Amino acid sequence: MQFDAILFDMDGVLIDSEPVHNAKWCEVLKDHDIDIDESSFLRFIGVPDKEIALEFVSRYGLAKQPEELIGIKQAKYKDFLESGIHPIPVLTAALKSLNNYKIGLVTASCKADAEMVSGRLDIGSLLDVIVGGDEIVNNKPHPDIYLKATVKLNVAPDRCIAVEDSHSGILAAKRAGMYVVAVTNALHHPGLAEADFVCDNTLQAIEHIKTIAECFK
16 A cells, blocks of 8 residues: 555654643642652543543542643643744654655644644644644544544545554544554553554654655555
8 A cells, every 4th residue: 555645643753742741730730739640641641631631620629620720731831832842853854755745743732732833843844734633523532633634635544644652643543544653752551552563763653654655666
């Protein structure tokens, strides 16, 4: 099978932001006198903020609504987006080497955050589409977000490769009918095994994709 498009997740794939998300949620809980270890957030990798907030409200009996918690966490996270992200030349070069494909950024985070990240990384001109979790009703692990990207790109789902780092993201892409490459980032959680190929990082994922292309020359 030949492929026409590569769809990248954002958090943990294009930027090393998962630890930052965890830290900001810890800060939110700390404001409510709740101490939780950041390692406890491993199972939340790739999970939308709405689901995380709902669980915290339920588990700890918080008086705030989930939307309020998300707003507080997002305000804390925005500081990182505005000052903690810089262009990564080796990543930019790797993305440019995929010039035979349409390129998309598909994230459970909101589109505004994704656009800010693409701008900070200086890769906006390399992207053919950006789809955020706030643009669909059912976020990952549902396939909706990936299917929306294929419609925007006018590409069949089975001619797309998704690059993910979370179980929910892998499920979303697989349910959409895509070939999935998982990156571990040294976090070898069991859900990654459901991908078609597993590697250490995004640069290795891109090299694997180029190897696939060589097979069809």
